Amino acid sequence: MKMTLRCLSVVLLPLLTTSALAADAARNPRLDDQTQLPKAPARPVGQTYFQPPAEADIPHNAFGELVRRGQDLFMNTKALAPQYVGNEMNCVNCHIDRGRKPNSGPMWAAYPMYPAYRKKNNKVNTFVERMQGCFQFSMNGKPPAADSEVMAALTAYAYWMSTGVHLGKAQPGRGFDEPPPPKGGYDIARGKVVYDKQCALCHGDDGAGKKVGATSVFPPLWGKDSYNWGAGMHRINTAAGFIQHNMPLGRGRTLSDQEAWDVAAYINSHERPQDPRLVNGDIDETRKRYHADDGVNLYGVVVDGRKLGLGVQ
Amino acid sequence: MSLSPTRSLAFCLSASLLALPLQAGAADGEAIIQQGGANPAAMPCMSCHGADGKGMAAGGFPRLAGLPEAYIAKQLADFKAGRRENPLMQPIAQALGDAEVAAVAKAYAAKPKVNVKPGPVERPKEGSGAWLALRGAWDRHIPECTLCHGPSGVGVGDVFPPLAGQSAEYIEAQLRAWRGTPAQPAGKKTKAVAAVAPTRSNDPNGLMRHIAADLREAEIKAVAAYFAGLGESTEPFDESQHRLR
Numbered sequence: 177m178k179m180t181l182r183c184l185s186v187v188l189l190p191l192l193t194t195s196a197l198a199a200d201a202a203r204n205p206r207l208d209d210q211t212q213l214p215k216a217p218a219r220p221v222g223q224t225y226f227q228p229p230a231e232a233d234i235p236h237n238a239f240g241e242l243v244r245r246g247q248d249l250f251m252n253t254k255a256l257a258p259q260y261v262g263n264e265m266n267c268v269n270c271h272i273d274r275g276r277k278p279n280s281g282p283m284w285a286a287y288p289m290y291p292a293y294r295k296k297n298n299k300v301n302t303f304v305e306r307m308q309g310c311f312q313f314s315m316n317g318k319p320p321a322a323d324s325e326v327m328a329a330l331t332a333y334a335y336w337m338s339t340g341v342h343l344g345k346a347q348p349g350r351g352f353d354e355p356p357p358p359k360g361g362y363d364i365a366r367g368k369v370v371y372d373k374q375c376a377l378c379h380g381d382d383g384a385g386k387k388v389g390a391t392s393v394f395p396p397l398w399g400k401d402s403y404n405w406g407a408g409m410h411r412i413n414t415a416a417g418f419i420q421h422n423m424p425l426g427r428g429r430t431l432s433d434q435e436a437w438d439v440a441a442y443i444n445s446h447e448r449p450q451d452p453r454l455v456n457g458d459i460d461e462t463r464k465r466y467h468a469d470d471g472v473n474l475y476g477v478v479v480d481g482r483k484l485g486l487g488v489q
Numbered sequence: 490m491s492l493s494p495t496r497s498l499a500f501c502l503s504a505s506l507l508a509l510p511l512q513a514g515a516a517d518g519e520a521i522i523q524q525g526g527a528n529p530a531a532m533p534c535m536s537c538h539g540a541d542g543k544g545m546a547a548g549g550f551p552r553l554a555g556l557p558e559a560y561i562a563k564q565l566a567d568f569k570a571g572r573r574e575n576p577l578m579q580p581i582a583q584a585l586g587d588a589e590v591a592a593v594a595k596a597y598a599a600k601p602k603v604n605v606k607p608g609p610v611e612r613p614k615e616g617s618g619a620w621l622a623l624r625g626a627w628d629r630h631i632p633e634c635t636l637c638h639g640p641s642g643v644g645v646g647d648v649f650p651p652l653a654g655q656s657a658e659y660i661e662a663q664l665r666a667w668r669g670t671p672a673q674p675a676g677k678k679t680k681a682v683a684a685v686a687p688t689r690s691n692d693p694n695g696l697m698r699h700i701a702a703d704l705r706e707a708e709i710k711a712v713a714a715y716f717a718g719l720g721e722s723t724e725p726f727d728e729s730q731h732r733l734r
Contacts, residue, residue: 231624232615244612248733255731268734273627377648377693378637386646388639389728424694426632 206299207309207319208453210406212414212471216285219348225278226285226347228337239332246333249326250275253315254392257326262316263449264385264392264401267330270314270409272422275337278349279421283334285350288341304331313407316449352417355433357472362412362434364479367442370435374424383446398446400488405451411471415440445479450487459485516588518596526593530584534593537577542600546656546717555602555654559647561594564691572691573666603654605641606722607732618715621708623734629703633734634712637696640732642716648693652716660713663689667701 219225231247234240249256251274253266268274275283290303304327308319320326341347372381378394379385385396396402403409409418420436422428431439455461463476463485475485516526522542525533534553539545542554553561567573568582585593613619622642625633635642637649644651652660666689675681692698704712 230615231612251734252731255733266734273625277627374694388643388645389726389730389732391640391730391732393636393639393645424696425636426630426696426700427694428630 204305204308204319206301206305207312208466209294209297209299209301210309210313210408210466210470211294211296212408212411213351214346216350216353217346217348223348225349226341228276228282228284229339234336239336242329242332243336246329246331246336247274249329250333257320260311260315260317260320260326262318263396263403264387265315265395265403266392267310267315269395270418275334277422279351279353280418281352282337282349284338284341285347287334287338288343289346289350303334307331310407312452314403314409316402316404316407316452352414353421354413354417355420355436357413358434358437362437362441362472364438364441364445366434367438367440367445370431370439371442374431375439378425383443397443398448400449402448404449405475405485405487406453406466410444410448410475411473412437412440412444413471415444441474445474445484447484447486447488449489451475451485454487459483516586516592518592518594521585521589521593522596526585526589528584528586531581531589534581534597542597543654544656544659546658549656549658549662551656551659552603552654553597554600556597556650557644557647558594558598560650561597562590565590565594567691572689574688602726603643603651604722604724604726605643605653605719606724607641607727607730618708618711618713621704621712622715626703626708631700631703634716635734640734641719643726653719654721655716657710657713657717660716661709664701664704664709664713667692667698668704 234243250267250271253268254261254264270281271277271283272280275281278285286306287303290301290306292301292306293299294301302322304322307327307330308322311317311319375397379397380394383396383398384401385392386394392401408414416433416436419440420429420431420433424430451462451466453462453466455465459476467473467475477484521531522534522538525531535542537545537548537550538553539550542552544550544552564573565582565585568575568579571579573579582590611619613623615624621631622634625631625636634652637645638652639645639649642652644653667687669687670682670685672684673679673682687698690698701709
């Protein structure tokens with residue numbers, strides 16, 4: 177079985193790459209692998225997280241210009257690179273404080289860990305591919321080419337932010353530091369209670385977020401303008417980590433593990449754009465291939481008599 | 490039509506009784522602004538909040554023009570209930586009836602909103618008021634003010650009021666109202682100062698108070714000056730544009 181798959185991909189790969197030139201329907205197959213990040217090491221007692229350099233330290237030369245452009249793109253992705261963004265999100269919505277905040281997927285903890293080798297499938301993922309993954313899934317868009325100006329700027333920004341980090345050494349604060357699954361499991365109905373009380377004020381009863389003019393101020397949590405069913409945030413465990421550290425905005429670390437899981441489950445039990453990896457238009461097959469083994473998620477699961485994963489446009 | 494005195498009294502009574510809720514329902518917001526409410530303690534709003542409703546910096550009187558209707562009504566309810574304390578404004582709020590609150594909130598909300606000209610956002614310098622407004626101080630759990638108060642501080646929805654359009658005096662006063670002042674022990678030449686409890690505790694889910702409490706004195710001044718200095722554009726708000734962060 178493994179052999180045949182491998183042979184197939186050998187035959188198909190050249191086909192895929194040539195057709196990718198014509199249509200963007202064929203994606204880089206390595207982008208399909210959205211395996212969860214490994215758990216970050218705990219922060220040693222009494223030690224602080226890595227401190228990235230200050231914005232004022234960005235040099236005033238061509239390199240500095242590229243870094244600043246990267247930061248601008250990171251914060252205003254939808255406005256400055258609309259051709260690559262299919263929803264109303266910006267990188268900074270999930271990578272808080274311009275990608276600097278520990279336990280919020282900081283760029284200084286990411287950049288030094290690539291190219292990343294994945295033993296499971298014997299593949300190597302580059303940093304650019306990881307960012308392309310976030311464009312495709314978190315931003316529900318079309319990833320910019322590896323050699324595009326947008327990717328060059330975002331890479332320069334992450335590289336600059338990682339000044340002084342030990343290359344290849346996993347940093348405390350990487351990823352989203354998920355709380356352990358609560359003993360009694362999670363409860364979507366209880367999550368709704370947390371949501372109505374603590375989150376709806378900003379993200380709206382309908383999860384659509386809030387705008388000022390054309391600018392999204394509070395980002396959407398579900399529906400057509402949010403991250404899609406393939407994004408890392410669709411995993412309840414990952415969302416629970418993000419939420420517990422960062423939400424309600426400015427009041428992170430106030431929700432219990434249970435509340436964080438419950439409200440993460442509530443958010444992720446709503447429809448959102450389809451997983452672009454959809455296999456033969458079949459949710460069950462897509463679940464088997466990409467979701468069954470991907471943390472805790474509700475794609476293809478029946479909740480309240482409704483099968484999730486239909487997608488919205 | 491000739492009516493016996495008793496009948497006409499009854500008629501008048503029932504007419505006025507009928508008219509009461511009607512009249513209350515039709516309280517005139519603009520009249521309250523200019524002449525005050527039915528209760529004389531509800532002084533004309535414009536005497537402090539300005540003829541155009543844009544406030545008066547020197548007195549610490551805030552702009553009300555263009556604030557969200559629901560936000561204005563909530564503040565008046567908070568003054569009444571003591572969740573927001575102020576010797577000038579509390580008696581006025583208490584003297585307003587429910588229908589008057591609704592009418593005056595509607596009238597102020599209908600006046601022109603603040604509109605800051607959306608130029609290219611200047612890159613803020615670390616430690617400046619602009620830095621707090623646009624970058625925050627996340628190491629102290631302080632998100633950038635514009636994340637909640639909207640791009641250029643123009644406000645978001647009913648819950649997050651605009652900061653643009655308010656004076657530095659008023660913004661500073663509110664930040665201090667949320668944090669109160671800690672007690673100060675007696676120094677060699679100074680007397681001990683007792684702590685002042687916070688006088689504003691009406692922020693939903695405590696979203697604002699911890700921010701005010703964690704700001705340093707110099708930061709309060711700087712961030713207030715930043716928003717007060719944004720100015721106001723006379724151009725109508727352009728819905729189609731993106732305002733950059």
